[in-house]
Amino acid sequence: MIDAERKFREYLSEKGLRFTSERLAILLHVMSLHEHFAVDDLHHQLRQKGLSISHATVFRTLALLIDCGIVQKLPCEKMPARYEHIFGHVHHDHMFCLRCGRIIEFHNAPIERWQQKVAEEHRFQMTGHHLIIRGYCEKCH
Amino acid sequence: MIDAERKFREYLSEKGLRFTSERLAILLHVMSLHEHFAVDDLHHQLRQKGLSISHATVFRTLALLIDCGIVQKLPCEKMPARYEHIFGHVHHDHMFCLRCGRIIEFHNAPIERWQQKVAEEHRFQMTGHHLIIRGYCEKCH
């Protein structure tokens, strides 16, 4: 059993929810992906693996995985939303290429620290943030 | 004539578009607002002023004002989207209070500089960015 499964089982148990085969299948597939994906991507890939899990269940399970802290939803300008697993990864932010759609990840410690400082100055209790840099990637200048 | 109107007229002229009474009315009202507003807010306020401008035209005109650089759309987690005029204002980012919905504006020069630096390191041509800090405001701790 992978760590993410243990974490998900604990989360569901504490909430009085059930660990179903659909939820396990979605968790394992999401943990196997190393890109940013849309709900439809995930749904099609599960069907190709022979699993017939409904659209609704994919949405519902992703909401649980987000609440559990295993998955993150990216605030895309254009729908549909993109998701990625963050369990076992350090925090990062994103650059979106406006031409080719490429998503570049980065982490910058000074930006993270200044965010903390700005929040403190405004007596704002920060629980999270998202920073998106828009523009054109190396190939698309 | 206010500066924003001059800018909008030039923009429309260059694109071969027309300066209509609906577009003027929307521009003037948007410039008179000093809060972040939803499309429906704007639409209702225009109706209260006796102007019967359709929902569709409000959407269409906001898109033009964004392209023109007079208005900015905020990436809200939850729909509907919020807008604000940015013409004549210096750049700022936002904090969203998760409890009361308050939007706090801030500007932090070091964060802006580090963003530039990060983009350069990835040979990424930055055209813009959105930074949103989520959490609880002073009153909502």
Next chain:
DNA sequence: GTTGCAATTGAAAACGAATATCAATAGTAT
């Protein structure tokens, strides 16, 4: 000012991602 023509408008229909409904199914505690 008049004319001609393409851009614009409003009303309504269409769109589409996300959510809600609900009867059948399946996980879990006893």
Next chain:
DNA sequence: ATACTATTGATATTCGTTTTCAATTGCAAC
């Protein structure tokens, strides 16, 4: 094994936004 209730899939619904299209109107050329 049983009882209870969370969960599921199919479907319908929601709602912000976009599209459609015939009537209107800005605007430039006479």
